[in-house]
Amino acid sequence: MNAANDLMQDHIHSLWSEIIESIKQEYLSEDQxxxxxxxxxxxxxxxxxxxAVFDALLSLAPSRRTREVxxxxNDTLVESPLxxxxxxxxxxxxxxxxxxxCLPVTIATTRPPIEKTFWTLLIGKGYPSPNQTMRWCTDRLKIQPTSQYILDRVCAKGAAIIVLGVRRDESETRRINVNRRKNLHQSNLSPHSELPGAFVYRPIVEMTTDDVWDAIATFPxxxxGSHTGLIQLYRDAEGGECPVVLSKAEAPGCGTASSRFGCWTCTVVEKDRSLQGFVDSGNREYKPLIDFRDWLKEIRNNPNYRSVERRNGKIQFDALGKHIPGPFTIQARRMILEKLLETQEAYGxxxxxxxxxxxxxxxxxxQDLSKKSQ
Ligand code: SF4
Known part of the structure; x- marks a missing residue:
């Protein structure tokens, strides 16, 4: 047991030193x-x-820390509260x-603008609760706000380098994406597929999930403080996460069974296993949120709550001639808002x-009512 532990410690210490060294080299390379x-x-x-980036910066002389980090x-404004x-x-x-x-580090949060929040679109405009075929939320709540932040930096500086915690062993889709990029570009940087002027750097691409946990357990x-809060969060939520998402191709974990750290309102998943995990581990106050989410998922396809026409006034049919319902009716939207406010009260x-x-x-x-009466 001790020998196995010593081996693990040797492995993680040498891997960590290599990663810090390569981050330092990358930080000092290219145009700073x-x-x-x-x-x-x-x-x-x-x-x-x-x-790792903080460790790398701290190991550099202050005069060499010239690149901004x-x-x-991203805050979707409907994040899982814990x-x-x-x-x-x-x-x-x-x-x-x-x-x-005095590190050249800025901590920032991106959010959707008020006219594109989950509630404005769902309760205001009546967008049906998102599902696998109509997942309107990821782009508006996550991709657009963070992409804009990056593009603003590209405009100001000529280019920007996105540093991501993507790993090769993470998921099949991501593994394919990482492999494809690695083959195409032999440098540590690869151009972002959807953000011109932005490049992607993946410093922990070769770490396995075990390496990540070993690093978290080994290095404060x-x-x-410590990483105990993070470890506890994963224990309570039973793993999984909804990572930082910068393109649809990179969003396979968002709104899937493995995305247990996503929005608390996520109706794309069958069951919210994250919140359920928190409730099961003693956080009973989140139960009203689970009930609301389940209800929101359930009412989605009730024809009584959906308009016949779409928001543009047109009636739509699919290729087989089946009617495609429009947004939630104004009555249904009022009902959802009332239920949300009741949930807020019960949650506290x-x-x-x-x-x-x-x-x-x-x-x-x-506005919608006045359009209808014209
Ligand atoms: S977690 Fe669910 S609701 Fe949130 S953006 Fe992803 S798919 Fe949409």
Whole structure:
């Protein structure tokens, strides 16, 4: 047992040193005016990347730390509450550490604009609860806000390098993507498929899942404290995560059975195993959220709650001549808002919807009603 443990320790120490060394070389290479944008979800892979990047920066003389590093997280505004709380705590620790050590690190959060939030689109405009065939949320809640942040940096600096915690052994789809890019581009950087001027760097691409957990268990985070909160979160949620998503091709984990760290409202998954895991491990306050999500999934295909026409006033049929229902009716949207406010009351935590969203939703209803009466 001890011999096996010693072997594991030797392996993780030498692997970690190699990773830090290669991050240092990459940081110092190319044009240093191109910022690094580290996609940080608060999950295990992006935490290990942030940890390694901090270690690499700290091992460099302050005069050589000239490249900006942006640690960017995405808040869909319907994040699973325990995951969001963990992310906020880690972001605060990263911010404090970066400030204390004068590291060129900025901690940022991207969010969808109010007119594209989950509630504005679902309750305001009546978009049906997302499912596998109509997954309108990933692009609007995750991809667009973070892509815009990256493109703004590309505009300001000429190029940007996205640092991701993608690993080869993560999932079949990602493995194929990583392999394809590796074959095409022998450098450590590969052009992002959808963001011109952005390149992707994957410093932990060769780490296995066991290596990631061994690193988390072996090395305390350079920003202080420990990784215990992260380990507990995975234990309670029974694994899985919804990673930082920058293109549809890179979003296989979002809204699938393995995406247990996604939005609490996610109706794309059959069962919300993350929240259920938290409830099973004693966090009973999340039960009203699970009930609401299950209800939202259930009412989706009830024809009584769906308009005959689409929002553009047209009636649509599929290739077999079957009618495709339109958005939720105004009555159904009112019912969903009422039920959401009841859920908020029963939950008792941070508000589930903002007052600004409610005001905008009511303005959209008024516009839709006036269009109908014309
Ligand atoms: S977790 Fe679910 S609701 Fe959230 S963006 Fe992904 S698919 Fe959509």
């Amino acid at each position: 005016s191109y910022p690094w944008i580290l996609g940080f979800s608060g999950g295990k892979d992006s935490t290990v990347v942030a940890h 942006h640690v960017v997280s 995951v969001a709380a963990h992310l906020h705590r880690t972001q605060a620790a990263l911010r404090n550490a970066a400030k204390s050590w 985070p350079p920003w202080g 935590g941070d508000p589930l919807i903002s007052n600004d969203e409610i005001d905008l939703i009511k303005a959209i209803w008024a």
